[in-house]
Amino acid sequence: MESSRRREKKQRILDAAVIEIARRGYHATTVAMIARRAGVADGTIYLYFQHKEEILSSLFERAMGRFIAAGRERLQTVTGAKERLRAIVELHLGLVGGDRDLAIITQVELRHSLHFLEALSRAQVGEYLAVIADIVEEGRREGVFRAGVDPVFAAKAIFGVLDEMATDWVLSRRNTRLESRADEVAGFLLAGLVG
Amino acid sequence: MESSRRREKKQRILDAAVIEIARRGYHATTVAMIARRAGVADGTIYLYFQHKEEILSSLFERAMGRFIAAGRERLQTVTGAKERLRAIVELHLGLVGGDRDLAIITQVELRHSLHFLEALSRAQVGEYLAVIADIVEEGRREGVFRAGVDPVFAAKAIFGVLDEMATDWVLSRRNTRLESRADEVAGFLLAGLVG
Amino acid sequence: MESSRRREKKQRILDAAVIEIARRGYHATTVAMIARRAGVADGTIYLYFQHKEEILSSLFERAMGRFIAAGRERLQTVTGAKERLRAIVELHLGLVGGDRDLAIITQVELRHSLHFLEALSRAQVGEYLAVIADIVEEGRREGVFRAGVDPVFAAKAIFGVLDEMATDWVLSRRNTRLESRADEVAGFLLAGLVG
Amino acid sequence: MESSRRREKKQRILDAAVIEIARRGYHATTVAMIARRAGVADGTIYLYFQHKEEILSSLFERAMGRFIAAGRERLQTVTGAKERLRAIVELHLGLVGGDRDLAIITQVELRHSLHFLEALSRAQVGEYLAVIADIVEEGRREGVFRAGVDPVFAAKAIFGVLDEMATDWVLSRRNTRLESRADEVAGFLLAGLVG
DNA sequence: TATGAATGAGAATTCATTCAT
DNA sequence: CATGAATGAATTCTCATTCAT
Numbered sequence: 001m002e003s004s005r006r007r008e009k010k011q012r013i014l015d016a017a018v019i020e021i022a023r024r025g026y027h028a029t030t031v032a033m034i035a036r037r038a039g040v041a042d043g044t045i046y047l048y049f050q051h052k053e054e055i056l057s058s059l060f061e062r063a064m065g066r067f068i069a070a071g072r073e074r075l076q077t078v079t080g081a082k083e084r085l086r087a088i089v090e091l092h093l094g095l096v097g098g099d100r101d102l103a104i105i106t107q108v109e110l111r112h113s114l115h116f117l118e119a120l121s122r123a124q125v126g127e128y129l130a131v132i133a134d135i136v137e138e139g140r141r142e143g144v145f146r147a148g149v150d151p152v153f154a155a156k157a158i159f160g161v162l163d164e165m166a167t168d169w170v171l172s173r174r175n176t177r178l179e180s181r182a183d184e185v186a187g188f189l190l191a192g193l194v195g
Numbered sequence: 196m197e198s199s200r201r202r203e204k205k206q207r208i209l210d211a212a213v214i215e216i217a218r219r220g221y222h223a224t225t226v227a228m229i230a231r232r233a234g235v236a237d238g239t240i241y242l243y244f245q246h247k248e249e250i251l252s253s254l255f256e257r258a259m260g261r262f263i264a265a266g267r268e269r270l271q272t273v274t275g276a277k278e279r280l281r282a283i284v285e286l287h288l289g290l291v292g293g294d295r296d297l298a299i300i301t302q303v304e305l306r307h308s309l310h311f312l313e314a315l316s317r318a319q320v321g322e323y324l325a326v327i328a329d330i331v332e333e334g335r336r337e338g339v340f341r342a343g344v345d346p347v348f349a350a351k352a353i354f355g356v357l358d359e360m361a362t363d364w365v366l367s368r369r370n371t372r373l374e375s376r377a378d379e380v381a382g383f384l385l386a387g388l389v390g
Numbered sequence: 391m392e393s394s395r396r397r398e399k400k401q402r403i404l405d406a407a408v409i410e411i412a413r414r415g416y417h418a419t420t421v422a423m424i425a426r427r428a429g430v431a432d433g434t435i436y437l438y439f440q441h442k443e444e445i446l447s448s449l450f451e452r453a454m455g456r457f458i459a460a461g462r463e464r465l466q467t468v469t470g471a472k473e474r475l476r477a478i479v480e481l482h483l484g485l486v487g488g489d490r491d492l493a494i495i496t497q498v499e500l501r502h503s504l505h506f507l508e509a510l511s512r513a514q515v516g517e518y519l520a521v522i523a524d525i526v527e528e529g530r531r532e533g534v535f536r537a538g539v540d541p542v543f544a545a546k547a548i549f550g551v552l553d554e555m556a557t558d559w560v561l562s563r564r565n566t567r568l569e570s571r572a573d574e575v576a577g578f579l580l581a582g583l584v585g
Numbered sequence: 586m587e588s589s590r591r592r593e594k595k596q597r598i599l600d601a602a603v604i605e606i607a608r609r610g611y612h613a614t615t616v617a618m619i620a621r622r623a624g625v626a627d628g629t630i631y632l633y634f635q636h637k638e639e640i641l642s643s644l645f646e647r648a649m650g651r652f653i654a655a656g657r658e659r660l661q662t663v664t665g666a667k668e669r670l671r672a673i674v675e676l677h678l679g680l681v682g683g684d685r686d687l688a689i690i691t692q693v694e695l696r697h698s699l700h701f702l703e704a705l706s707r708a709q710v711g712e713y714l715a716v717i718a719d720i721v722e723e724g725r726r727e728g729v730f731r732a733g734v735d736p737v738f739a740a741k742a743i744f745g746v747l748d749e750m751a752t753d754w755v756l757s758r759r760n761t762r763l764e765s766r767a768d769e770v771a772g773f774l775l776a777g778l779v780g
Numbered sequence: 781t782a783t784g785a786a787t788g789a790g791a792a793t794t795c796a797t798t799c800a801t
Numbered sequence: 802c803a804t805g806a807a808t809g810a811a812t813t814c815t816c817a818t819t820c821a822t
Binding site for chain 1: 220221222223299303304306307308309310312313316341343344345348349351352354355356357358359360362363365366376379380382383384386387388
């Protein structure tokens with residue numbers, strides 16, 4: 001009960017952080033700004049997060065958690081490596097494209113330092129890449145994908161393409177929907193994977 | 196004559212900046228640290244750069260300049276879209292992989308803020324993408340690449356793969372040579388492009 | 391309650407500023423010096439003042455506030471233009487002469503820049519001049535002062551004499567009391583005003 | 586010959602300084618700005634002045650020199666205390682009002698610090714006050730001015746009025762000519778002095 | 781738990797002054 | 802005499818973090 005209230009307030013702080021950081025960048029955003037938007041006192045932030053940086057990593061973890069949960073759910077209903085890859089592409093672009101503020105954070109702010117990026121990478125992007133690699137592996141076993149493709153390598157390549165599309169969409173302030181490029185992306189990737 | 200001395204000292208400062216920033220990140224690096232490593236006084240930095248941030252953008256411009264020059268030179272000696280793409284891949288991975296400190300900067304530090312990333316993107320990455328798009332276009336005309344591939348899209352996808360490989364290499368402190376993955380990367384990309 | 395504590399601390403900072411600035415001048419006084427004397431941390435200053443310059447203008451406002459309050463009070467108990475002018479002269483010299491540190495600030499430091507001086511002038515000296523002009527006007531109506539005297543001009547002239555006496559007293563480190571010149575000053579001014 | 590060229594360049598620097606300092610204030614004006622406007626190198630300034638502050642005091646000395654020279658000349662042709670006082674008033678307002686840039690400096694910038702103001706005061710304002718005091722003394726001897734007036738005091742009062750008029754004119758950006766107030770000022774002062 | 785006033789370390793930047801050329 | 806590149810001390814202001822209430 002307590003715990004739920006606590007979780008709620010933590011979410012409120014994170015929501016505030018997304019908006020502020022997306023708007024002005026991580027370094028230009030002060031803890032006080034986040035506190036004000038969240039409607040709490042400056043000091044309260046430190047009852048929920050140890051450092052300012054922990055807000056950023058929590059943001060990442062929350063995003064990745066949703067990402068992975070959505071992925072799991074979606075993949076359960078889809079079979080066949082090609083369809084599964086297509087599903088991942090749609091999901092990735094759909095999720096990133098669904099919240100521009102969050103996208104700014106995942107595509108730009110989270111990459112602000114080597115140390116930070118390494119930590120993120122090891123922790124959770126690895127898991128995400130593994131999911132993709134599994135699909136590629138599955139495709140090879142099914143004989144749908146070329147045998148010469150290394151799943152681990154392919155996962156990175158796929159992630160690279162998705163990530164670049166996402167970043168490109170964030171930087172170009174165009175009003176297109178990112179998700180609308182899913183077919184094109186999936187087509188390109190499948191062409192490279194299919195024998 | 197004067198000017199050459201000036202250019203020389205500017206280079207010295209940039210060289211110092213690469214090392215310091217790669218080591219501790221842009222924000223944790225003080226102007227004083229760069230000055231010390233360059234062997235000049237703090238104030239001297241400001242005779243060559245207007246702001247600390249201008250050091251970072253100069254770093255990027257210098258890197259891109261070398262990149263593009265090397266690319267132009269290389270492409271002049273290579274014909275055929277497939278070979279040209281292969282050459283670009285080798286070049287990209289070779290250049291990024293040739294200087295880990297610089298790679299840290301191009302793959303991580305230069306992306307530290309939306310504003311900054313936008314500026315970079317518009318200015319010079321666009322030019323680079325155009326070079327790649329031209330190769331794809333050429334391949335389509337030659338009938339080597341599939342007609343269904345949009346050159347602009349393909350250029351981003353190719354860049355995405357290269358960029359992800361580079362970032363992955365930077366983050367994994369492995370001692371492999373990045374360039375050694377060129378064949379694999381080129382193979383994957385060509386598979387996606389060739390009919 | 392809170393507010394009173396806040397006001398108190400603000401006063402403490404201003405008191406410290408008077409001493410430091412009088413001693414070494416505005417430009418040679420650092421915010422750190424004021425903070426130390428006030429017994430607060432450097433950063434605390436900025437919870438009460440936006441800029442260093444705002445300390446100076448607050449000093450002026452505080453001084454003028456007291457000046458005007460004292461003036462109002464005094465003038466209520468005095469009637470007749472001649473007596474009122476005499477009262478103003480006594481008050482002006484008495485207040486300036488009562489605190490040498492503050493006098494240094496009002497007579498010297500507050501005039502350190504055109505921009506600043508303009509702001510002060512427009513804001514509050516104007517009000518003070520108006521009070522004097524009213525007395526002159528009153529004297530004319532009473533037939534005590536010459537009809538040919540322009541009240542606005544006379545107010546400036548009176549202020550000029552008072553101000554010069556004050557500055558002279560500040561600069562000459564003599565131990566005379568400034569107030570002791572009040573009779574002489576009032577006599578001179580009245581001679582010029584009375585028919 | 587050398588010496589005349591030297592003097593000329595010194596004047597050029599001072600002329601530049603008047604403009605720059607009047608425009609932006611003493612503290613906001615850098616030595617480099619003055620050098621640029623004077624058309625010399627930064628270092629050259631230091632061949633003519635020991636410190637930046639010496640430029641300011643030289644400015645004052647030059648202004649006072651002209652002031653006193655003009656005063657001497659004028660007073661030689663005028664007789665009678667009343668007429669001499671009138672002449673001084675005209676001269677003072679005429680000279681200050683004749684060059685707004687210089688006026689900004691004499692009325693504002695030169696007063697920026699106690700230390701500086703003291704030095705000026707002792708050195709040359711004293712001499713100027715003495716000239717005025719002499720006139721008052723003369724008037725007393727002639728029986729034109731009241732016997733009760735202390736010449737030294739009167740000189741300060743007169744200077745105070747003139748100074749306030751000058752400052753007022755500088756601060757009000759009105760386009761009136763300062764000199765046009767000479768009659769009014771002289772009338773007021775004489776009323777106070779004449780028996 | 782929550783507050784928000786206070787802290788004080790920290791850093792970018794400026795600019796008077798020097799001095800080798 | 803003149804130059805102007807180089808110096809480096811010096812200072813304002815910010816802001817993550819703490820802690821008494």
